[in-house]
Amino acid sequence: MSKANAINYKKGKEPHAREYRLVFKNVDRKGWDPGIDCYLQDGGYRELKKALLMDPVDITEDVKKSGLRGRGGAGFPTGVKWGFIPPNNTKPVYLICNADESEPGTFKDRYIIHQDPHQLLEGMIISCFATGANLAYIYIREEFPEGARILEKAIEECHQKGFLGKNILKSKFDLEIFVHRGAGAYICGEETGLIESLEGKRPYPRIKPPYFPAALGLYMCPTIVNNVESLCNVKHIIAMGGDAFAKLGTARNTGTRVLCVSGDVVNPGYFEVEVGHITMGELIHDLCGGLKPGRKLKAVIPGGSSAKVLRAGEKFKIKKGDQEIEIGIEDIPMDFDTLMACGSMAGSGGVIVIDDSRKASWILNNINEFYAHESCGQCTPCREGSLWMKKITDRITRGEASPDDVETLESVAFNIDGKTICAFGEACAWPTESFVAKFREEFLADTSEKYDDAILNPETELAAAHLSSET
Amino acid sequence: MSEANDKVNVQIDGEWHQFPKGTRMIEACRLAGKEIPHYCYHPKLSSPGNCRMCLVEMGMPPRPRPGEDPPKPDKDGHLPIQWIPRPAISCANTIAEGMGIRTDSQLTNECRHGVMEFLLINHPLDCPICDQAGECRLQEFSVEFGTGGSRFREKKVKKPKNVDIGPRIRLDDERCIMCSRCIRFCQEVADDDVLGFTDRGSHTVLGVHPGKELSNNYGLNTVDICPVGALTSNDFRFQMRVWFLKETNSICTSCGRGCNIIAGAREDKLYRLTPRDNNEVNSSWMCDYGRLNFHFLTSEARLTDPMILEHRAHRIARWSEAVGRAAEKLKEFDASKIAIIASGRMTNEELFMARRLGETLGIEKIAIVPRSGEADDYLVSADKNPNTRGARLILGKKVDKQLKEIAAGVKKGTITALIALDENLLKCGFEEDTLKKLDLLISSHILANPTASLSHVVFPSTATVAEKRGTMINRTGRLQRLNQAIDPPGQAMDLWEILRDLAQALGGSNGVYLLEDVFKLMAGTIKEFEGLSLGKIGDQGLPLLKPKESIPLLERERERIEKGIIVG
Amino acid sequence: MNVPKEIEAEIDERITHYPVSKRSAALPVLHSLQEHFGYVTEEAVEWVAAKLDLEPINILELVTFYPGFRQSAPGKYHIRVCRTLSCAMEGSYELMEKLCQEAKIDRSEVSHHHPIAVSEDGKFSIEFAECLASCGTGPVCLVNDDFHEAVEPAKADKLLKQYD
Ligand SMILES: Cc1cc2nc3c(=O)[nH]c(=O)nc-3n(C[C@H](O)[C@H](O)[C@H](O)COP(=O)(O)O)c2cc1C
Ligand code: SF4
Ligand code: SF4
């Protein structure tokens, strides 16, 4: 495996010394282009050739051994997911690359797609071979028009070189990959919503059980949905072997991760690091050049906007070996398990840094507007609750809310959390739950008791009266 | 504690029960006497699990970690239950061995309160002017679980109101709770994919595509299954508050299917027919045609009194006088000159009394008027008589063919007296001129018609729909009961009563006073009815004959049940 | 509605990408039509439905769900400014305001149902988009298919000048 430092990068875009460029090896590389020749000159499709000589079962085993956890948000072990395809399956199997990248704060797949499409295709072809899929789709968000064209061109190039189509490299393995463009809906990132969308229906997520994609996915056939970054990693697992891959990162949190940092830091951007090898503090101060001058850290949303916010000054209890230790926000190693132990999640790898110039209510209101806009509206709690929360935070930011509203806000979030069809419910409830819990004083300070009896909707009282008189 | 493999042990609110494998949690709870509130779930439709009203607390036996001891069963053999903090929908999930369900725990109740509040915040809550009030599932549960939206201080989402989505149905989008039942019905049952959701999130609205309409012959079923007052029937809209309606179980008589119905009436006015579940006949549905085919009951042309033709004009007569006149006249004829035209719309009891009258007088020529039309691929039968099977069983197979012979006989003059029961002879092969040649025409009718005008004695009869009791046999051979929901107008009577009185006037008392007496006689005479009584038939009917006929809609439902898509 | 031959050919080719179900081609077909006509008309909805053997409501359900499909004519250049958190922190609301000022666009009528505002001369139209997945280089926007990063609000006029 060529280490990142052997490669030249564009000026000003050089990886930080603490990065470990695997998936982002070719991002911002000097003289690099998305064409297949460039990729082949760099040893591209070597892993495909290797994989096609392997037993598909062994590839899945290798992916299991690698410990690779999905990079799309849920962090589910990729090999285990592949293993869920029913053993006696007789239906066709499909593979879908989730390139919907829409979790606020996340911007890693964009660079892979635009700059290194063949890495993704190689990873996909290997994954299709391993899972027995002969038809695959890349579901790409509509707002990447250029990305879609690049991928289509790359697919065309693959056909020319015999990496796609019938009898790939004389392996008797057939595969077609098509690019499918979304149309601006975050919910199409949720895998079952994505599948419905790909079926030409409204992207209403399916209930699970019974519709686990690996068993009942696209067209009710076994379907593997994986994130762009996850699929790219498959190529590297083949290259170095599952065991070697598992040595990267930390136990149960293997490999590398592209962390996307945005918000109030001097140098926002993407950083590929070994999972768990750097802490939040190192990420902010070393890799991102610290906070803006004169600013103090207020909070961090560590895994895309749906991850629960972590407040500066908060104390987190985590396990170290057999011991439980208390750490602060900057000491948190950026891995799946620790972030979960801290009450949040690594999610999609989107880290949003918030300094003390920001109002918590303003941040939350912006997030709530996103979720109110993106709720698919299929199930009651999320459909009604997401907009309600947004309306309340809207009033809080305008200074038109009463202290009661803060309580209502919080309980609306609780009434969504865990009660919806898909994980969007949590995604939209967690920001409110965590912001209100951790910045309650600040929220309350923006409210006034004079709004205690404010009824912005006179119909409500009238209706309530009707209801009781009727019954 | 061992049990058959297809039984599963489930603990519901602390008590253990057994249910067949594959039972949905919500159905298991219902069987255990615990109704779980729900909106989107409907046993005859797929389960999208979107309303979230049916969330319950659920648990399973703990799975031991490697090295841990397996959990120990209690003295009855049941394993302990590890309760899951996340609630589960009970509508789409099936039970599993050792599962625990809590339908009344704090978590379950919190979920219900939460969902109710969400459903109410953007709901107009205009119950006082809503047709659904009284049978609205939202109103029902809001009393139990709702908070009346009092914490909601925001402006409600505005949506279209009073939308014309088809010739018979109106939509109020602000009332819609987006359960998608109506959409699923149209897609899955009626194969008419006209309804859909547009926009998204809280702004989602139900509707039809501009220029399209929900006009299929099963559309009104969506009104029934809409759990709120979003879809209303133009026919029923604003007619009557539902809690004033007296409900009577009966069957539709507009075709040979015999869909089971509930007749909703108040003060002798029928307001609506709605389908009643019967998985052997109509599942949970009925066609719009049958549903709305009752307005003739209040027609201006309704006959309300017996009439006698005198001096070329009809005059109202007392009942006994009309019966007396008819009997007296009939006696003047040789039985071979008399024929009876009965109707496939008559009940078995009425047909049986027609047969008895024939026997009393020695009449051999007795026919019914066949009525055939288009069948559809759902419920509607090509046989537009609701009781052809009963007529053939009671009057004999020849009844279909004899109509032509009788018509010819009347024309030739070999038949000179005719008894026509609830049939307009001018519509079934008789001509006015030949009828005029008859020496005696006695008829019964619901509405005035040209045959009545030509009759010497006319009896006003009751309508099959809602006005009488009795039984019929549908196309698939099921014996079903009709029940009376309203009193008939004026002096109108059931045909079995008219025929009883006539027979009595002709041959003396026959011991028939009640409908039950007729049935008893019938059961003693006709083998198929042996051992039966009205009471034994019950609300779901009984399979009596076994013709080779299937019901397309039910066939497809069975397939969906087998695939686990619907509960059935 | 007149769908040019080459567009229909493109559409027919796209449909072949979905050998299992034609319905899957709904989004690609709508994209083709929107790229050509600028937005999706009622007629287009019916055309797509007929093309894919569906009911028009099946297509209307999609067109109204996805903000990526427009139901009214945009300007010659359609701008989508990222509204979401990281870009908002970098000034995307100011960017929106500046762009409207410069392009003479009145957004006062914008609502959930009408998210797009068009300039008086019809040259530009604008709307907020949710997270465009470039949070590290905010504020960002799309002008038709061109992606622009780190657009300082103060330089909104420069951005528009590129589209003269
Ligand atoms: C609301 C929501 C949005 C999501 N958006 C994305 C997304 O944009 N990209 C993505 O890869 N996964 C997204 N996911 C996660 C996917 O559902 C799925 O878990 C993932 O694509 C699986 O791939 P992985 O195992 O490789 O991570 C989203 C999940 C939810 C609940
Ligand atoms: S949780 Fe929200 S996004 Fe998910 S299905 Fe329900 S309404 Fe749609
Ligand atoms: S109209 Fe009624 S049945 Fe249809 S989705 Fe709305 S609430 Fe459900």
Ligand code: SF4
């Ligand atoms: S199918 Fe026949 S019996 Fe059923 S409702 Fe329609 S007309 Fe009546």
Ligand code: FES
């Ligand atoms: S009944 Fe609606 S989710 Fe179960």
